[in-house]
Structure formats: C-alpha cells, structure tokens
Amino acid sequence: MSVNSHPLVPTLEETNWPLVFSQAELFLAKFRSQVDELPEWMVNDPIPQIVVQTYPNLIYSEQIRKPDCKAWIKENRFIGGIRKKRGPISAPRRNRLDKNQIMNRPATVAQYQRHSLHLISNVLNLRTNASPFTVILDDLNQRATPFVTELIRRGLSRNVNVVFLSFESPAVHLQRVRHVAGWGDRTGDDILREIESAMTGFKESLVIVDSLNDLLNDKHVDMGALFSLVSYKYVSTLVGIYHQDITAIQSPDNAYVPQSLDVIKYMATTVITCNSFAHMLAKKAAKERSLAEPTHGLLQGAEGIVESLGGNDHRGIVLEAEFRRKSGRPESETFFLRPARVSDYNEPIEDMIVGTLKKEFIVLLDQVPEYGNEAIMGSINAAANEIESTMNLGLTDKQKEAREGVILPYTDAQNNEGAAGEGGRILYDMGEEDDFDEEEDEI
Amino acid sequence: MMPPSSRIPPLLQPYTHLPSSPSTILLTSTLGASANWLIIRFLCAALSIEPNHPFPQHPTENYGSTTTITPASGEEQDGGGSNGSNGSSSVNVVLVSWMRDWDFWKQEARKGGGLDLERLRRGGRVAFVDGLAGLFVGQDQGQSQSREPVRTTAAAAARTIPQSRPLAVARGPPGRTLQARAPPQAAKVPDNASPPPPPGGHYYTLADPSLKTLESTIRTALADLPPAARKSLLILDAPDALLATTPSISPSALTSTLLALQTSSSTAAATTTTTTTRDTHVLVHLHADTALLSASTPAAQPLEIAGHNFLVKTAHRSRRVMSCRVLDTGVARDVSGVLRVTESDGWEGLVLGQQNDGRAGNDEAKGGNKELLYFVKGDGSVKVFERGAGG
Numbered sequence: 001m002s003v004n005s006h007p008l009v010p011t012l013e014e015t016n017w018p019l020v021f022s023q024a025e026l027f028l029a030k031f032r033s034q035v036d037e038l039p040e041w042m043v044n045d046p047i048p049q050i051v052v053q054t055y056p057n058l059i060y061s062e063q064i065r066k067p068d069c070k071a072w073i074k075e076n077r078f079i080g081g082i083r084k085k086r087g088p089i090s091a092p093r094r095n096r097l098d099k100n101q102i103m104n105r106p107a108t109v110a111q112y113q114r115h116s117l118h119l120i121s122n123v124l125n126l127r128t129n130a131s132p133f134t135v136i137l138d139d140l141n142q143r144a145t146p147f148v149t150e151l152i153r154r155g156l157s158r159n160v161n162v163v164f165l166s167f168e169s170p171a172v173h174l175q176r177v178r179h180v181a182g183w184g185d186r187t188g189d190d191i192l193r194e195i196e197s198a199m200t201g202f203k204e205s206l207v208i209v210d211s212l213n214d215l216l217n218d219k220h221v222d223m224g225a226l227f228s229l230v231s232y233k234y235v236s237t238l239v240g241i242y243h244q245d246i247t248a249i250q251s252p253d254n255a256y257v258p259q260s261l262d263v264i265k266y267m268a269t270t271v272i273t274c275n276s277f278a279h280m281l282a283k284k285a286a287k288e289r290s291l292a293e294p295t296h297g298l299l300q301g302a303e304g305i306v307e308s309l310g311g312n313d314h315r316g317i318v319l320e321a322e323f324r325r326k327s328g329r330p331e332s333e334t335f336f337l338r339p340a341r342v343s344d345y346n347e348p349i350e351d352m353i354v355g356t357l358k359k360e361f362i363v364l365l366d367q368v369p370e371y372g373n374e375a376i377m378g379s380i381n382a383a384a385n386e387i388e389s390t391m392n393l394g395l396t397d398k399q400k401e402a403r404e405g406v407i408l409p410y411t412d413a414q415n416n417e418g419a420a421g422e423g424g425r426i427l428y429d430m431g432e433e434d435d436f437d438e439e440e441d442e443i
Numbered sequence: 444m445m446p447p448s449s450r451i452p453p454l455l456q457p458y459t460h461l462p463s464s465p466s467t468i469l470l471t472s473t474l475g476a477s478a479n480w481l482i483i484r485f486l487c488a489a490l491s492i493e494p495n496h497p498f499p500q501h502p503t504e505n506y507g508s509t510t511t512i513t514p515a516s517g518e519e520q521d522g523g524g525s526n527g528s529n530g531s532s533s534v535n536v537v538l539v540s541w542m543r544d545w546d547f548w549k550q551e552a553r554k555g556g557g558l559d560l561e562r563l564r565r566g567g568r569v570a571f572v573d574g575l576a577g578l579f580v581g582q583d584q585g586q587s588q589s590r591e592p593v594r595t596t597a598a599a600a601a602r603t604i605p606q607s608r609p610l611a612v613a614r615g616p617p618g619r620t621l622q623a624r625a626p627p628q629a630a631k632v633p634d635n636a637s638p639p640p641p642p643g644g645h646y647y648t649l650a651d652p653s654l655k656t657l658e659s660t661i662r663t664a665l666a667d668l669p670p671a672a673r674k675s676l677l678i679l680d681a682p683d684a685l686l687a688t689t690p691s692i693s694p695s696a697l698t699s700t701l702l703a704l705q706t707s708s709s710t711a712a713a714t715t716t717t718t719t720t721r722d723t724h725v726l727v728h729l730h731a732d733t734a735l736l737s738a739s740t741p742a743a744q745p746l747e748i749a750g751h752n753f754l755v756k757t758a759h760r761s762r763r764v765m766s767c768r769v770l771d772t773g774v775a776r777d778v779s780g781v782l783r784v785t786e787s788d789g790w791e792g793l794v795l796g797q798q799n800d801g802r803a804g805n806d807e808a809k810g811g812n813k814e815l816l817y818f819v820k821g822d823g824s825v826k827v828f829e830r831g832a833g834g
Contacts (some may be wrong), residue, residue, distance in 0.1 A: 140759065168759060247748045249745075249748055303732060304471065306758055306764055312788070314788075
C-alpha cells in the first residue's frame with residue numbers, strides 16, 4: 001500500500017489510533033467545512049490524499065470528487081421551466097458526517113476482525129465491566145453447554161469464583177464450582193440468599209443460571225433483583241441461559257406484563273444466540289441457492305423428531321453475538337468457538353484446575369476455513385440435492401466390487417484374440433441345460 | 444433361550460449402554476412407532492450383567508456354554524466406567540410405568556428380551572412401581588379411599604422384615620411366600636379393585652398422583668434394591684400421563700422431582716447403606732406425537748404447552764435422545780420405523796485432560812448422531828440396520 005511507504009506516516013500497527021482519531025477529527029471538521037474552498041494544490045497534495053485513502057468513509061465521495069467533477073455537472077437546473085429550482089445537492093448532506101460514522105467502520109478487514117474478537121474475548125474472559133449481564137439463547141439444536149463450559153473454564157483459569165445456579169443438572173458434575181440448586185421447594189428468596197452467600201468473600205464472581213425460564217417463570221424471581229445483587233452489589237458477571245424452545249405461558253391474571261424473554265433481552269448487555277455449525281453451513285448453502293432457510297428439530301414439524309441430526313455439532317459452536325456498548329451503540333458479529341484442547345492452556349499452577357490461556361482461539365465465523373470453503377459447501381449442496389428416500393441410491397463397497405467383477409459378454413472380442421482377425425467367432429460356453437442342435441447352427 | 448444381551452442388535456449396543464456419569468436419557472415415541480421394544484433392550488443391557496455372586500438360577504456355566512457373544516458384549520457394557528470387576532458393574536433397575544401394568548412388561552420382556560422379569564424382581568434386581576392400577580383402575584371407588592397409601596405401607600412393612608437371602612424363597616411356590624412374608628398385604632386386598640401385588644417384594648403401587656408420593660415411593664424402591672450394584676437405572680415410562688391426568692402438576696415441578704430423585708438417591712445410598720456411591724441414571728420415555736406437542740391455533744391449550752415444555756425440558760437435560768418415528772415415506776413391510784439417536788456433551792468436559800481422554804474413548808464407543816431403521820418382528824426380536832442395508 002502506498003500508505004505505508006510514505007515517510008511521514010507510521011505503519012498501521014504502530015499508530016496510536018485513539019490519538020489519531022481525536023486529532024484527525026478536529027482537523028477533518030475544519031477540512032470538511034472548507035473542502036470546497038481549498039486551493040487545487042492542497043487537494044492534490046499527498047497528505048490529504050492519504051487521509052482520503054485511509055478513511056474512505058470519512059469524507060463523502062462527492063466531496064472528494066467535486067473539484068475534479070465540476071466540469072461535467074450541468075449548470076442549468078431548468079430555471080424558469082416546469083421544475084422548481086433545487087438547491088445544491090451536496091449542501092444538506094455535508095453536516096451528516098458525525099462522530100459515529102467516523103468510529104463505525106474500521107478501515108481494513110483485519111482491523112475489523114481484531115476489533116470484533118476483542119469484544120467477544122472481553123466477554124468470554126470475564127473482563128470487569130465488559131458485560132455485566134450476558135444472556136445466552138439456546139435451543140435443543142444447539143445447547144449452550146459448550147460455550148458455558150468455556151466460560152467456566154476461563155473463569156477458573158483466572159481464579160474467579162464461579163457460582164452455578166442449576167435447575168437442570170445435579171451437582172456432582174462440576175468441580176470447583178459453587179453449585180446452588182434451584183429446583184425443589186426453594187423459593188425465589190431462598191435462591192437469592194444462597195447466591196449471595198456463595199458470592200460473599202470473593203472479589204470477583206461469575207454467576208451462571210442454567211435456565212432463566214425456570215428462575216423467572218417458575219420461581220418468579222425478579223430479574224432486576226438478581227441483576228442488582230450480582231452486578232451492582234458484588235460487581236460481578238451474570239450469565240443466564242434461556243431456552244428459546246420452551247413455550248412461555250402468559251399469566252392470565254396479569255396479561256400486560258411483558259414476557260420474561262423481552263425483559264431479559266432488554267436488560268442484557270450482551271445477547272448471544274447459539275447455533276449449530278452444521279446448521280449454519282446448511283443455511284449458507286440454502287442462501288447461496290436462494291432457497292428458504294431449512295428448519296431443524298422440533299421446528300421441522302415432522303412427527304416424532306425431537307432433535308436434529310446436525311445439532312450440537314462436535315466441531316464447534318456458532319455464536320451470534322450482539323454487544324451493547326456503553327454508548328448505547330449495538331454491534332453484532334458471528335463467532336465460532338471450537339472445543340478447547342489441552343494445548344490451549346498452560347499447565348495449571350498449584351491449587352488451580354485450569355492454567356492460564358495461551359492464545360485466544362475464538363474466531364469469526366468468516367475466518368473458519370470450512371465455512372468459506374467451496375468444496376465443502378459443494379458437498380452440502382450435493383447432499384441437499386439428493387432425493388430423500390428410504391432407499392440408498394449409492395453403492396456400498398461390496399456392491400461396487402461385485403459390479404466391477406461382472407464380465408460383460410463382448411469383452412473377449414476386444415482382446416487381442418478378437419483383433420487378430422478371427423472375425424465374428426461366437427464365444428459361448430455350453431451350459432448343462434443347453435440343447436445343441438447340430439442341424440440348425442453349423443459353425 | 445438366547446441370552447438377553449444378544450437380543451440387542453449390534454448397531455444398537457453403543458446406545459444402550461449407560462454413560463459413565465449419572466445422566467438422563469430420553470426416549471420418545473409416536474403412536475405409530477412404539478418405543479417399548481427399546482425399553483426392553485435397555486432392560487436387557489442393564490440386567491444381563493450378573494452381579495458378583497450369581498444367583499443359583501444362573502449358573503456360571505451359562506456363560507461358557509453359550510456363544511462367545513455374551514461375555515464380549517457384557518464387557519462392552521462394562522466399559523462405561525467401572526474398573527473391570529464384574530460385581531461393581533451390575534445395574535439395579537426400577538421400572539415405573541403409568542401406561543402399562545406389570546403383566547405387560549413381563550410378557551414383553553420375555554418375548555422380546557428373553558428376560559424373566561418376575562424372577563429378577565424376586566431376586567432383587569428389578570423393582571416395579573405401578574402407576575396405572577392404583578391411580579386409574581380403581582378410581583371409581585372414590586378418591587378418599589385410594590388416598591390412603593395402602594399398598595405402599597404394606598410393601599414397606601414387608602420390606603422391613605429382615606430378608607434372608609431370597610434364593611430359597613424366590614424358588615418356592617408363590618402362595619407360600621405371600622403368607623410368610625407379607626401378611627398385611629393379603630389382609631388389605633379385598634378393599635381394592637385392582638389385583639393384589641404379586642409376592643416377592645419390590646413391587647409398589649402409587650396410591651395417589653401427587654409428586655410427593657411418587658418421590659418417596661421411588662426412593663424406597665431404589666434404596667431397597669441390594670446395594671452391591673454401583674449403578675441404578677430408573678426407567679420412567681410415560682410420566683407425561685401424569686401431566687395429562689393431574690392438571691395441578693406443572694412440568695417444572697415434575698422435572699425438579701426427577702432431579703431430586705437423581706441426586707439424593709445417589710447420596711442417600713452413599714451415606715446410609717454402603718460405602719460405594721451409586722449412580723442413578725434416568726431413562727424417560729415420553730410421547731412425541733405432534734398432536735400432543737404442537738400448540739393449536741389460535742390459543743394453545745395448557746396441556747399442549749405443558750407436554751411440549753416437559754419434553755423440551757427433559758431433552759435439554761438429556762445426554763442422549765432416542766426418538767422412534769414411523770417411516771417418512773410411508774408404510775413398509777420390512778421396516779417398522781426410524782430410530783434417531785442424538786447425543787450432546789455434558790458438563791464433564793470442564794477439566795480438559797479428562798475431557799480429551801473421555802472423548803477419544805467415547806467417540807469410538809458412541810456413534811454420535813445417527814439415524815437407523817428398525818424392524819420389530821412378530822416373535823419380538825428386532826433388527827436394526829442402516830438405511831439401504833436392509834436388503
């Protein structure tokens with residue numbers, strides 16, 4: 001790139017971007033207001049051009065182009081004709097360039113990816129105040145288990161106190177995790193009290209609720225109470241799983257209360273939707289062929305199907321994340337989290353179960369080789385093209401072998417023997433049941 | 444008679460063995476494709492492993508004389524997590540049924556699995572909890588009468604009698620055993636319309652539909668089975684019948700009862716009876732017919748929502764979901780239906796080393812998500828095959 005070769009401009013990696021942005025903003029505000037009045041030499045000067053090249057969306061193209069294009073914009077705007085005179089086109093737009101637009105899109109793809117990964121990695125690694133309340137929406141086709149397992153592991157690796165409020169699993173599976181049982185006769189107040197006692201004495205905690213459905217609809221715990229307890233009082237992270245495929249019941253005596261899903265979606269600072277990798281591939285394949293998106297599992301509508309075959313893909317989990325920044329600006333991106341390996345973490349030190357993380361391994365879905373790979377998508381397309389039937393139209397190895405073993409009737413004629421000019425001699429082995437009639441066929 | 448373990452088709456074997464950690468397995472069926480044969484196969488897998496001291500009815504030569512399949516498959520099921528010794532791998536079974544009675548299961552097990560459930564019950568391997576007779580059969584006689592837990596207390600009284608090893612008793616004539624061991628039962632019988640419980644213990648009847656009764660009955664049934672076994676399998680056949688017949692029971696209450704059973708029974712076994720902990724696996728059989736699950740428009744009915752939510756909730760908790768359904772393309776002469784098996788990871792992947800070891804071993808044992816065809820023949824035997832390999 002010509003940017004990097006310029007002696008005055010540091011490389012992209014070296015640049016202190018916040019500083020540049022704040023200074024560039026002041027400069028650009030001035031620059032923009034005067035861009036029409038600038039002399040030709042300044043427009044052609046390399047430095048503004050570099051700015052223009054690096055931040056293509058900082059300056060509207062028409063503003064950049066205008067000095068050059070003046071010649072072919074028609075002057076006559078039908079003055080005195082039927083049409084009314086319009087003002088100059090670019091004038092009202094000039095002020096539309098605001099701060100958000102400058103910040104919105106990082107210039108290069110690499111920069112954008114780094115930014116997105118930074119956001120998810122903050123959430124995943126439970127950085128303080130990155131996301132006080134994360135909602136995970138899952139269903140039977142892709143359960144949140146792999147993602148939550150990773151969250152717990154990251155928490156343990158940073159020595160964060162992990163509290164697991166469980167409505168679905170017995171306690172025995174989780175080591176080093178403070179298990180609070182939510183099921184049984186406990187009331188909502190009991191649960192809140194138990195959570196508080198599990199958090200006291202720790203500087204930082206991670207509270208995971210494995211079914212917000214039960215907590216909100218069955219135990220009638222106020223989401224605000226839990227949120228203020230965990231996030232305000234103990235400055236900790238709250239993570240809740242909500243099963244999307246469980247039908248919520250509107251209480252008949254209070255019909256105007258918003259559904260709990262709406263409430264938690266409204267309160268959440270990060271909303272993560274879980275998808276199966278196989279289903280995302282199928283969805284992409286369908287999109288490429290302009291077909292309707294396939295449905296899976298219970299939604300499929302076939303009687304007796306509960307889970308789909310492609311669900312809970314062991315290759316990894318696809319996370320559609322929506323981050324709500326403090327400024328109120330939402331950002332969305334889709335990520336791919338593969339199962340963790342031993343090599344991803346350092347050796348745990350004493351008293352710890354999990355060592356520290358070596359290198360972040362969550363990636364954007366677009367960065368996953370399989371997702372962009374033509375060949376794999378082609379095979380998925382081919383599978384989708386196959387006629388669905390109970391018969392297998394392909395061949396097994398055994399059948400293939402048998403088919404290759406069959407000797408076709410005229411094979412001999414193609415050998416040297418046949419080519420040697422013996423002509424149309426008929427090769428035929430007499431079978432038992434053949435009755436040779438000497439009179440009819442004389443050879 | 445063929446040994447029970449060989450009644451499990453080879454393709455099915457990875458799925459009928461229980462996971463190493465206590466877990467929930469969900470079976471679903473539809474009206475056209477019943478899952479009873481599958482429950483029988485689970486019973487076979489659990490009961491074909493002999494405890495350390497085999498009963499005289501099962502001489503050890505049995506293993507030697509039959510084909511080599513038996514010990515091999517026995518070991519395969521053993522591979523779930525115990526460390527080899529035969530006694531620790533035996534599984535106690537508690538069968539709770541709301542839709543079928545004991546006679547049905549006895550016949551089905553004999554026909555399809557070659558199991559003598561009656562003898563196994565007397566031998567203390569199987570307990571049966573009848574949710575049908577006490578709740579639904581004699582209901583005309585008034586709710587108040589069935590409320591008093593007649594049979595449960597009777598059975599409990601029978602159980603408190605210190606049992607000598609029931610070998611001799613079990614082989615004796617049934618009538619004599621009844622007199623000797625459970626006289627209160629005989630006295631109470633005329634009060635009730637439903638048939639008396641068969642002798643030999645390990646037979647319970649749910650007297651009222653409340654969850655409390657259910658929990659306490661199952662808990663006593665579990666605790667009463669011999670503590671030598673390391674695992675127990677709790678089979679719940681159609682608990683969705685409870686949701687349908689008792690509107691006051693909510694899906695989440697039923698779920699939490701199941702959870703309580705799963706957790707406390709293993710801890711209770713650890714504290715009271717033996718030093719070894721006993722893992723309780725739960726096998727839930729539910730109906731997945733569209734008519735029961737999909738909400739009718741415009742206004743969904745409470746029962747539809749409850750049925751749907753209970754199924755989804757249970758599926759969320761399950762490690763393995765096995766669904767039977769009819770063939771998508773219509774009726775076929777040599778295919779009864781389609782069996783879809785889906786598996787998902789539990790929480791034990793948390794510690795990395797364990798997870799990876801477990802995975803490497805498990806991936807071969809478990810087939811992952813799969814769809815198989817099955818054919819239940821007239822004689823009760825089952826053929827399981829892949830698509831296209833039926834021929």
